[in-house]
Amino acid sequence: MTQVPPSPSHGPVLAIRGLRTEFRSGRNWYPAVRGLDLTLNRNETLAVVGESGSGKSVTALSILRLLPEGGARIAAGNIELDGKDLLTLSERDMDRVRGDRIGMVFQEPMTALNPTMRIGDQVEEALRIHRGLDRAAARREALALLEEVKLPSAAQRMHEYPHQFSGGMRQRVVIAMALACRPQVLLADEPTTALDVTIQAQVLSLLDELKRTYGMSMMIITHNLGVVALIADRVAVMYAGQVVEEAPVRSLFAMPRHPYTEALLRATPRVDEDAGTLAPIPGQVPSIRAMPPGCAYAPRCPLRRPPCETEVPPLQADGDRLLRCWVRNNERIAA
Amino acid sequence: MIRFVIRRVLLALPTLLAMLTVVFLLARVVPGDPAQVVLGDQATPEALAALRDRLGLDRPLSAQYIDFLGGVLQGDFGTSLTTGRSVVTEVAAVLPYTIDLTLSALFVGVLFGMPLGILAAVRRNAWPDYATRVLSLVGLSFPAFVSGILMLLAFAIQLQWFPVIGAAALDDPAGRIHALVLPALNLGLIMTAYVTRVTRSSMLGVLNADFMRTARAKGVSRRALVWRHALPNALIPVVTVVGLYLGTLIGNSVLTEIVFSRPGLGKLILNAISMRDYTLLQGIMVIFAACVIVANTLTDLVYGLIDPRVKY
Amino acid sequence: MTAQLEAPSSAGPRPSALAQAFRSNQTTWIGAILLAAVVLAAVLAPLLAPHDPLQQDILVRLEAPSAEHLLGTDAYGRDVLSRLMYGARISLLVGFASVIAAVTLGGALGIIAGYMGGVIDQLIMGVMDVLLSFPTLLLGLMVVAVLGASLENLIVAIAVTEMAPFARIARAPTLVLREQGFVEAGRALGFHPVRIMAVHILPNLVAELAVMASLWLATAIRTEASLSFIGLGVKPPTATWGGMIREGFENILDAPWLALFPSLAVLITVLALNLLGDGLRDAIDPKLRRE
Numbered sequence: 001m002t003q004v005p006p007s008p009s010h011g012p013v014l015a016i017r018g019l020r021t022e023f024r025s026g027r028n029w030y031p032a033v034r035g036l037d038l039t040l041n042r043n044e045t046l047a048v049v050g051e052s053g054s055g056k057s058v059t060a061l062s063i064l065r066l067l068p069e070g071g072a073r074i075a076a077g078n079i080e081l082d083g084k085d086l087l088t089l090s091e092r093d094m095d096r097v098r099g100d101r102i103g104m105v106f107q108e109p110m111t112a113l114n115p116t117m118r119i120g121d122q123v124e125e126a127l128r129i130h131r132g133l134d135r136a137a138a139r140r141e142a143l144a145l146l147e148e149v150k151l152p153s154a155a156q157r158m159h160e161y162p163h164q165f166s167g168g169m170r171q172r173v174v175i176a177m178a179l180a181c182r183p184q185v186l187l188a189d190e191p192t193t194a195l196d197v198t199i200q201a202q203v204l205s206l207l208d209e210l211k212r213t214y215g216m217s218m219m220i221i222t223h224n225l226g227v228v229a230l231i232a233d234r235v236a237v238m239y240a241g242q243v244v245e246e247a248p249v250r251s252l253f254a255m256p257r258h259p260y261t262e263a264l265l266r267a268t269p270r271v272d273e274d275a276g277t278l279a280p281i282p283g284q285v286p287s288i289r290a291m292p293p294g295c296a297y298a299p300r301c302p303l304r305r306p307p308c309e310t311e312v313p314p315l316q317a318d319g320d321r322l323l324r325c326w327v328r329n330n331e332r333i334a335a
Numbered sequence: 336m337i338r339f340v341i342r343r344v345l346l347a348l349p350t351l352l353a354m355l356t357v358v359f360l361l362a363r364v365v366p367g368d369p370a371q372v373v374l375g376d377q378a379t380p381e382a383l384a385a386l387r388d389r390l391g392l393d394r395p396l397s398a399q400y401i402d403f404l405g406g407v408l409q410g411d412f413g414t415s416l417t418t419g420r421s422v423v424t425e426v427a428a429v430l431p432y433t434i435d436l437t438l439s440a441l442f443v444g445v446l447f448g449m450p451l452g453i454l455a456a457v458r459r460n461a462w463p464d465y466a467t468r469v470l471s472l473v474g475l476s477f478p479a480f481v482s483g484i485l486m487l488l489a490f491a492i493q494l495q496w497f498p499v500i501g502a503a504a505l506d507d508p509a510g511r512i513h514a515l516v517l518p519a520l521n522l523g524l525i526m527t528a529y530v531t532r533v534t535r536s537s538m539l540g541v542l543n544a545d546f547m548r549t550a551r552a553k554g555v556s557r558r559a560l561v562w563r564h565a566l567p568n569a570l571i572p573v574v575t576v577v578g579l580y581l582g583t584l585i586g587n588s589v590l591t592e593i594v595f596s597r598p599g600l601g602k603l604i605l606n607a608i609s610m611r612d613y614t615l616l617q618g619i620m621v622i623f624a625a626c627v628i629v630a631n632t633l634t635d636l637v638y639g640l641i642d643p644r645v646k647y
Numbered sequence: 648m649t650a651q652l653e654a655p656s657s658a659g660p661r662p663s664a665l666a667q668a669f670r671s672n673q674t675t676w677i678g679a680i681l682l683a684a685v686v687l688a689a690v691l692a693p694l695l696a697p698h699d700p701l702q703q704d705i706l707v708r709l710e711a712p713s714a715e716h717l718l719g720t721d722a723y724g725r726d727v728l729s730r731l732m733y734g735a736r737i738s739l740l741v742g743f744a745s746v747i748a749a750v751t752l753g754g755a756l757g758i759i760a761g762y763m764g765g766v767i768d769q770l771i772m773g774v775m776d777v778l779l780s781f782p783t784l785l786l787g788l789m790v791v792a793v794l795g796a797s798l799e800n801l802i803v804a805i806a807v808t809e810m811a812p813f814a815r816i817a818r819a820p821t822l823v824l825r826e827q828g829f830v831e832a833g834r835a836l837g838f839h840p841v842r843i844m845a846v847h848i849l850p851n852l853v854a855e856l857a858v859m860a861s862l863w864l865a866t867a868i869r870t871e872a873s874l875s876f877i878g879l880g881v882k883p884p885t886a887t888w889g890g891m892i893r894e895g896f897e898n899i900l901d902a903p904w905l906a907l908f909p910s911l912a913v914l915i916t917v918l919a920l921n922l923l924g925d926g927l928r929d930a931i932d933p934k935l936r937r938e
Contacts, residue, residue: 066551070460091557099554106552111545116567116643126553161643177553353777361793469674472925476918478869480876481910484896488903586784590873594896604785605877608792620789627780 011083013217014040014063014185019077021055021062021241023288029073030288032058034241036077037315040185045211045218047232047249049225049264053285055241056221057107060187064104065094081185100130103178105207107190109170113162119146119173120158126180145176149206168199172206179210186211188220192227204230225268229253237261240286240296247321257321257328260297295326303327343635347628352404354624359403362617363396386416390614412618417610422618425603433599435511436518436588441581443523444530449573451527452534456542456569457561467531474528479587483521483594490517500596518595522587526580533576538569571642578634582627675926681919685912689735698726700733700886711904718908721891722898723884727905730886731912737880737887738916741798742868745805749867750860753810754852757817758844762825772818775811783808787870791879798881801874805867816859817852824848858927865920872913888913 019036022029033055040046048056061067063079065086078085086097098104106112114122123145124138133141139158146154149172162170171191178186188207192200208231211218222228228235228249236246237258245258256262266279283300292298298308308326315324323329370386371378387393391402406413412422455467491499497517541547542565550564589601600619607615688695703723710720718727753775760771778786790804824830824847833843874880875889876896883890888909895905 064552066548095554095556097554098552104549104552106545106549108545112549114546114550114564114568116571116641117564125550125555129554129556163644174549177549180553350777350780353773354780357777357781358789361789364793472674472921473914473918476865476869476914476921478872478876478913478917480873480892481913484892484899484906484910488899488907492900492903582780582782583784586782589784589788590876593877604788608788608877608879613793616789616792620785623782623785624780627782631780 012039012041013082014219015080016059016063017078017080019059019062019079020075021058021067021072022075023072024070025289028289029075031075031291032072032241032288033062034291036238036241036243038236038243038246040217040219041234042217043215045208045220045231045233047228047235048219048221048238049223049228049235050238051223051264051281051285053240054238056223056238057189058241059238060104060189060219060221063187064098064102066098066104096130099126099178099183100181101183102185102187103181103183105171105174105178105186105188105191108194109167109174110194112174113170115162118159118161119165123158123173123176123180126177130181142176142180145180146173148210149173149176149179151176167195168203171195171199171203175203175207175210179214182214182216184216186216186218188218190222191220193222193224200227201230207231225253225265237264240291241288242296242324243315243322244297244324245321246315251320257318257323258297258325259301259303259328263300295324339639340636343632347632350631351624351628354628355404355407355621356400358617358620358624359400361620362613363399407621412621413614415607415615415618416612417606417615422615425615426600426619426622429598429600429603432597433585433588433592433601435515436522436591436597436599437581437584439515439519440522440526440584440588441577443519444526445577447523448527448530449534451531452573453538453561453566453569455531455535456538459539459542464535467535471528471531471535474525475532477525479522479525479590480594482524483518483591486517486521487594514597518591518597521594522584522591525587526584529580530573530577534569534573537572538565541565541568544568567641571638574637574641575634578630578637581630581634585623585626672926672929674922678919678922678924678926681915682923685735685916685919686739688732689739692729692732692736695732698729700725700729701884702726711902719902719904721894721902721905727891727908730891731888731909734886734888734891734909735912735916737798737885738868738871738913741801741805741871741881742864744802745867745871746809746860746864748802748806749809749863750813750856752806753813754817754849754856756810757814758821758848758852760814761818761821762840762844762848764825768818771814775814778807778811779815781808783866784870784873787874788877788879791874796874796879796882801871801880804874805870808870809863809867812863813856813859816855820852820855821848824851854931858924858931861920861927862924865917865924868920869913869917 016036016038019033019038020031021033022031024030036055036059038046038048038059048059050056058067058072062074063086065074067073074087078087080086081097081101086094089097113119120139120142123142124133124135127133127138127141128135131138131141143154143158146158151157151169151172157165157169162173165173171194175191186207191207192203195203204227207218207220210216220227220232232249234246235249235252236243237252237260238244239260245252245256245261247257252261253265256265260281263279263281267281281300286292286296286299292309294307294309294311295301295304295313298304301308305327311326313324313326313329315322316329318329370383370390370392374382374386391399394402403413410423412426414421415425418425451467451471455464458464487499490496498514500514542561547560547564550560555564585600588599589604591597592599592601593605600623604616604619606612607619697717703725704720705723708720708722712719718731721727721730756771756775760768786808787804790807791800794800794803821844830843830847833847871880871887872889872892875887876893877889878893880887880889891909892906892913895902895907895909899906
């Protein structure tokens with residue numbers, strides 16, 4: 001596989017600014033993502049981490065504009081792909097972006113495939129839509145893709161149906177589908193969560209390898225810091241719909257600054273430690289219907305001070321990282 | 336495929352046997368002496384004894400049961416007490432009318448019900464959805480004879496578009512179809528209501544499925560999403576439920592036949608009941624049971640054809 | 648479903664679900680109001696009915712609706728409105744009695760089948776499956792034809808046809824509940840199976856059975872009307888809707904209203920129950936509620 005030359009344009013491939021995504025409950029709308037800023041650079045793997053309910057998946061769905069209709073809306077912000085705002089595109093133009101310039105891998109391989117369509121047809125579909133390939137050409141291309149994601153005996157198996165595949169194999173198919181048109185950006189939403197541990201590592205290294213060969217940028221969403229350590233270049237930690245800390249992967253693991261990041265790291269099992277030392281984070285993510293007025297993490301935070309509970313801390317630069325914390329930012333200023 | 340068919344048919348046999356047993360037992364719990372019931376109070380003891388002997392009523396229940404099953408196996412469903420002709424002959428004479436009616440109702444139901452159900456699901460919570468939901472609930476609330484009478488009043492009596500008697504001789508194709516329109520629409524509209532509801536809910540379930548989002552993430556257009564991805568999946572439960580509904584359809588066809596004075600199994604049942612012809616009633620029930628089982632087995636086979644997850 | 652079944656504290660119908668059914672769905676209201684009107688007319692028939700429903704008057708046969716007879720008179724000169732109101736009593740009585748019988752019997756059999764398992768389960772559900780295989784109307788028709796047409800036999804026949812669905816609905820969650828901690832604890836403490844089934848399992852099923860009952864009540868009333876129409880209902884001269892339609896049908900060319908009014912009465916009652924049951928089911932079905 002030849003190296004794809006880097007895209008000629010400059011700047012980040014994907015830039016999210018001030019994104020606010022709201023969900024409806026009864027007559028009211030509540031924000032699940034609250035003023036999110038996030039950039040994805042070329043050839044970069046960005047990991048977005050956080051507990052469930054932190055708005056990670058909502059962010060990914062917002063990028064592709066796949067939020068449930070009627071139940072969710074993007075209320076503010078913009079999402080630029082190569083400088084072009086996706087939120088202003090017509091639905092038809094958006095269809096040209098989906099699957100062509102941005103591919104997506106979903107969390108649940110067991111339900112992500114159409115049970116009544118053959119595997120090969122599902123992989124071919126994007127090629128036929130975006131590349132306008134005829135049946136035979138699309139089939140050849142699909143076969144090459146399935147071989148590339150290391151589906152054993154792909155030539156035969158592409159005529160089978162999803163229920164004849166294991167979870168790991170299905171996820172490979174989903175990846176092949178997402179990559180079919182060589183997208184610039186791959187969004188992977190918890191791509192390994194539903195898989196067995198041994199399969200997880202295989203799928204992750206496959207993603208990493210493909211990202212390199214294709215010269216893609218990848219945004220991987222996960223709650224598993226082990227995944228992050230394996231493949232990410234940069235990490236954004238999300239909490240209650242906001243980024244609370246963003247840093248290169250090494251710095252983040254070496255010295256987490258935000259108390260939430262610290263807690264996440266303590267709650268992650270490590271090979272070199274007993275499971276007994278795991279410290280679950282007490283309390284839970286606030287409901288989007290009952291956001292605390294100040295720092296969203298304050299109710300669970302051991303470092304909390306009076307201002308934390310009344311005012312939202314800003315996301316401030318701190319060396320090679322961004323940090324949203326009254327206490328830690330002030331420590332730095334005081335020092 | 337053939338093995339699948341054989342297996343399905345074998346699986347249906349115990350159900351058929353059980354249904355036959357229920358019919359047999361029901362026909363034996365007639366209070367009092369069936370012979371007396373049939374012949375009336377003035378019957379002579381000799382006549383009663385002769386009839387009892389003919390019906391095998393003085394033999395033990397188990398022997399009667401074996402006779403009954405043996406008869407069914409040989410295609411002998413007994414002899415009508417009133418006409419003296421075999422039940423098979425009686426049924427065969429009217430069965431084409433009932434089949435005409437049931438199949439055309441099924442056709443009407445699928446023809447209108449599926450598109451309406453799809454429309455309602457795709458335009459969920461918009462006016463097409465509300466309209467089809469209310470209309471289909473109204474349709475389901477109609478007892479078949481009530482809707483039949485209303486149609487008869489409107490189209491046959493007031494407007495005189497169709498004959499009041501919903502049948503014509505079997506050798507008059509045009510008249511047969513003309514006469515069939517009202518009864519078939521009557522039965523078909525109830526079926527439409529049902530198919531609409533089932534299609535809508537099945538379609539809604541599929542539209543919210545994970546794989547639909549995967550397809551959208553590939554850039555599949557809305558139209559292709561509905562037709563290529565949603566519909567084949569939504570059809571699977573629709574087929575099953577429609578198959579299960581055939582029993583109710585047969586029941587409703589009885590009422591429709593009565594309202595439109597059509598010959599058919601419904602009329603035959605009515606005659607059997609009013610003449611207290613229990614062997615005829617029993618025979619008709621056996622035939623209904625067989626129809627239901629054939630319908631269920633066919634449903635399973637179709638299901639196997641459209642759902643790749645079903646192995647032959 | 649599993650979440651709902653985890654704790655015994657979630658037992659019984661959630662009051663919020665009932666409120667939800669009425670809050671979120673105007674059609675539920677329409678159903679409730681229509682049904683209330685029918686029930687009221689039935690209960691108060693002796694007070695409200697303008698005439699004696701059985702009073703014949705040869706001089707006013709087949710009269711069109713007028714001030715004296717709001718919905719006209721039938722072939723015997725009886726007041727159609729009064730007969731409709733009294734007919735409602737039979738329809739509702741047969742409907743409620745048969746569904747209560749069906750839910751009690753079917754529910755009990757389903758719980759026993761699910762809880763006991765093994766041969767008992769197979770036997771009970773086998774019989775239920777056979778009952779389910781018969782078209783409802785035909786099974787009811789056969790039972791009444793054999794037993795003879797009477798109020799009691801109608802109730803028995805309809806109960807028989809509607810028992811099986813309740814058994815199915817009661818059995819499935821029982822299978823799950825049987826494995827739950829609080830049921831096993833009861834078993835370990837040596838409680839009598841009947842007590843466990845009645846105290847620990849039944850309350851968890853009440854909500855679902857109740858919703859189903861309201862939908863099957865609609866079917867029961869429709870079946871009663873159908874059987875009466877065929878001539879297998881409560882014997883004349885008692886007023887029943889199905890019977891009135893049958894008599895009206897015989898005079899359909901001279902006096903179409905005779906068939907029309909009782910037809911509408913059946914339709915409205917069945918529709919009301921369907922609207923109500925539908926709203927309740929939407930509110931109680933956790934899968935639908937999440938959407």
